[in-house]
Amino acid sequence: MSIEVKNLVKAFGEKKVIDDVSFKVNDGEILAIVGFSGSGKSTILKLISNLIEKDSGEIITSGGDIAFVFQYSALFDSLTVYDNIAFALHERRDLRKKYTEKQIREIVAEKLALVGLKGIENLYPSELSGGMQKRVSFARAIVTGPKVILYDEPTAGLDPIASTLIEDYILRLRNETGATSIVVTHQMSTIKRTADKVIMLYDGKIVFSGTPEELLKMDNDYTKQFVTASIEGPMKMVGA
Amino acid sequence: MALIRHILKQTVTYKLFKSILVNLVDFMEVMGNITTGLFEVIKAFFRGELEWKELINQCERFGISSLPITLSIVGMTCVIIVSQIAQEMVKQGGGNFVGALVAVLIVRELGVIMSGFAIISMIGSSLASELATMRVTEQIDALYTLKVNPYGYLFLPRVLAGMLMMPPVVIISSLFGILAGALTSDLAAGLSYRVYFDSIWIGIFAKDMFVCLAKAVCFGAVIALISCAFGFHASGGAKGVGIATTRAVVWSFVAIVIIDMLFAIAFFF
Numbered sequence: 001m002s003i004e005v006k007n008l009v010k011a012f013g014e015k016k017v018i019d020d021v022s023f024k025v026n027d028g029e030i031l032a033i034v035g036f037s038g039s040g041k042s043t044i045l046k047l048i049s050n051l052i053e054k055d056s057g058e059i060i061t062s063g064g065d066i067a068f069v070f071q072y073s074a075l076f077d078s079l080t081v082y083d084n085i086a087f088a089l090h091e092r093r094d095l096r097k098k099y100t101e102k103q104i105r106e107i108v109a110e111k112l113a114l115v116g117l118k119g120i121e122n123l124y125p126s127e128l129s130g131g132m133q134k135r136v137s138f139a140r141a142i143v144t145g146p147k148v149i150l151y152d153e154p155t156a157g158l159d160p161i162a163s164t165l166i167e168d169y170i171l172r173l174r175n176e177t178g179a180t181s182i183v184v185t186h187q188m189s190t191i192k193r194t195a196d197k198v199i200m201l202y203d204g205k206i207v208f209s210g211t212p213e214e215l216l217k218m219d220n221d222y223t224k225q226f227v228t229a230s231i232e233g234p235m236k237m238v239g240a
Numbered sequence: 241m242a243l244i245r246h247i248l249k250q251t252v253t254y255k256l257f258k259s260i261l262v263n264l265v266d267f268m269e270v271m272g273n274i275t276t277g278l279f280e281v282i283k284a285f286f287r288g289e290l291e292w293k294e295l296i297n298q299c300e301r302f303g304i305s306s307l308p309i310t311l312s313i314v315g316m317t318c319v320i321i322v323s324q325i326a327q328e329m330v331k332q333g334g335g336n337f338v339g340a341l342v343a344v345l346i347v348r349e350l351g352v353i354m355s356g357f358a359i360i361s362m363i364g365s366s367l368a369s370e371l372a373t374m375r376v377t378e379q380i381d382a383l384y385t386l387k388v389n390p391y392g393y394l395f396l397p398r399v400l401a402g403m404l405m406m407p408p409v410v411i412i413s414s415l416f417g418i419l420a421g422a423l424t425s426d427l428a429a430g431l432s433y434r435v436y437f438d439s440i441w442i443g444i445f446a447k448d449m450f451v452c453l454a455k456a457v458c459f460g461a462v463i464a465l466i467s468c469a470f471g472f473h474a475s476g477g478a479k480g481v482g483i484a485t486t487r488a489v490v491w492s493f494v495a496i497v498i499i500d501m502l503f504a505i506a507f508f509f
């Protein structure tokens with residue numbers, strides 16, 4: 001399932017956080033959205049998943065579930081890992097009576113295996129490491145077999161090995177489920193290893209759009225500044 | 241022009257009007273949030289979104305974990321009242337009516353309002369901070385992305401638990417208060433238990449008890465609803481959780497006093 005965004009605009013108060021943004025992600029592709037903090041990356045994901053309302057423009061997805069993997073995992077801390085992953089199957093009105101508890105147990109184990117975890121069903125989120133929480137939140141998001149997966153900074157704050165693992169799971173999920181994915185990140189490794197296409201946001205606008213290789217060529221002032229993580233350049237960090 | 245505007249903005253009148261306006265807008269927003277909460281809870285209830293397991297959890301939290309506090313507050317209130325009045329009443333020849341006075345006070349007002357205060361400070365604050373934490377850690381966004389209605393999943397069992405558990409909490413704490421009153425009048429004024437308990441039924445009627453229970457149901461619902469609404473609409477990190485919790489407690493206090501007053505006007509004026 002493809003995602004098409006046309007002339008998207010969103011303002012908070014006076015400030016246009018997303019200012020006329022258009023892009024398209026084809027079926028099964030992984031798009032990376034990069035840009036400094038506050039450039040509106042999370043806002044785009046929240047607009048696509050309908051958590052916030054757009055001011056104008058169009059977001060075209062052909063129905064089906066949209067999974068959202070939150071930046072800080074957003075696991076339900078009063079529920080066990082099992083209940084977190086099974087959450088949609090237990091609580092969603094249209095799925096509530098669809099599966100027996102035995103089937104749900106199998107689905108949960110299968111999703112956990114998909115993110116490389118096993119036997120932690122009875123633990124609580126607070127008993128897991130950051131990387132494990134991330135992976136559990138992947139498992140929770142994909143339990144209903146979504147055709148679109150949105151990742152908000154999936155590797156931020158993780159050590160390099162945990163990041164590599166997460167990147168592998170992003171690829172694996174795409175390969176096994178054929179889902180179309182958008183990955184918000186500012187980590188070069190994540191961009192290089194997972195993305196088919198990259199767009200770069202600054203001040204609510206797209207300032208670069210191309211492949212990871214093109215981003216690394218740095219033939220645009222913005223990409224140059226981003227890749228070299230330089231203070232000098234067209235992008236000003238406000239309040240950093 | 242800019243200078244004139246700048247000077248105007250420093251005047252007290254401008255600041256006063258601005259603060260009234262800001263507060264008014266804020267007030268309307270809060271009322272809107274609470275009303276929306278109420279309608280969404282009713283809608284979720286009739287769509288059969290209630291989960292029994294969660295209702296039982298919330299009932300336990302509301303009714304059982306709060307008992308030590310409600311019992312001590314209502315009990316101590318009775319001890320205070322009786323120790324202030326019992327001796328004097330016995331002296332004036334009104335010893336026969338100490339029990340009646342305590343019972344009337346407790347059943348008509350103190351039992352339910354003191355329990356309400358105790359529940360707000362214990363349960364209301366915890367409901368508000370729980371939902372506010374869920375909000376600022378994006379757990380509520382996660383609910384939406386998993387297509388689960390937060391009003392059905394979070395609000396409904398909590399509000400219903402408030403309505404169901406507040407009456408038993410009030411009954412138990414009122415009985416406890418009346419007992420504490422008996423003990424105190426014995427100790428403070430040497431009044432016999434028989435005299436005390438004989439007079440209890442002089443002043444209270446079925447109507448009093450009915451109104452008391454109706455108030456309890458309202459208080460339970462209102463405390464849970466207001467606390468959930470403030471938590472649900474929290475924003476801005478740990479500080480936002482604190483702000484939401486404080487405001488939930490303040491609004492709940494004011495709300496139950498207003499409701500109590502409305503009941504008093506409607507039934508006893």
Ligand SMILES: Nc1ncnc2c1ncn2[C@@H]1O[C@H](COP(=O)(O)OP(=O)(O)O)[C@@H](O)[C@H]1O
Binds near residue numbers: 037038043
């Ligand atoms: N709910 C909101 N209300 C007001 N401003 C917001 C809200 N959400 C985000 N913003 C503002 O929008 C801008 C972009 O935020 P965000 O999309 O989270 O950036 P990023 O994810 O790229 O770091 C920031 O300046 C932020 O302060």
Ligand SMILES: [Mg+2]
Binds near residue numbers: 041
């Ligand atoms: Mg972000």
